[in-house]
Amino acid sequence: MPEKLLVLQRFDSPLGQMVMVARNNHICRIDFETLSYQPFDSKALERKGLRIVEQETEVLAEAQRQLEEYFGGKRFEFDLPLAPEGTTFQQQAWQALREIPYGETRSYQQQAERLGDARFARAVGHANGRNPISIIVPCHRVLGKNGKLTGFASGVDKKAKLLELETRYRPFTLE
Structure with a gap:
């Protein structure tokens, strides 16, 4: 037990x-x-x-x-055992969040498309709002329409600072 x-x-x-x-x-x-x-x-x-x-x-x-x-700008991915409690849809939304690379952002609609239907954008926003594992499950990387900073349980100011930190330390890659 x-x-x-x-x-x-x-x-x-x-x-x-x-x-x-x-x-x-x-x-x-x-x-x-x-x-x-x-x-x-x-x-x-x-x-x-x-x-x-x-x-x-x-x-x-x-x-x-x-x-x-x-x-400190030295870690771009996390390797920790996680056990967030949530519905099946919330779990799927949170897993999609973990797939957004460090230093990049997505819209709620893009996250919904990743889950199979762009019409789920509002439901994705609600699921992200219930995310219990801040930063490691990076809901701060999801933006509103036209790149607008919206919704973050700890405040949009912290969301902006997290995105600024990731932009500053984003690793350089050759494409």
Whole structure:
């Protein structure tokens, strides 16, 4: 039976404090901590029989190391065990996000086309808004129509800074 324990760890990033959560040695949440941030609904946790503790684990230490490398312009892909909770459609949308290369962007419509139907653009936007693993599942790489910065749970200002960071450190390739 899976462990009913969520392990939480915080760390300071160049864009503010981040919260990482793991369950069964898999990352299930990474987000920026903001004034309105509520990592978990305590009543929902109780109903599921889950409890949360704040401590360092190997997988969270590795996630922090990889995120620090990302912010330093030294990491362009992540290699971490992930276990985001979501519907089948959300899982598909999040997998499509992971296929967007570092330093590139897509529109919600392009992401929907990748999933099989451009008419799903609005549903893709909703799925991206529920993405529990910020940066590693890079919803910040998806833009609105005409390249407009829209929707990012931690704020459009952070989305802009993440895109700026990736533009600055994008690796040069010969085509």
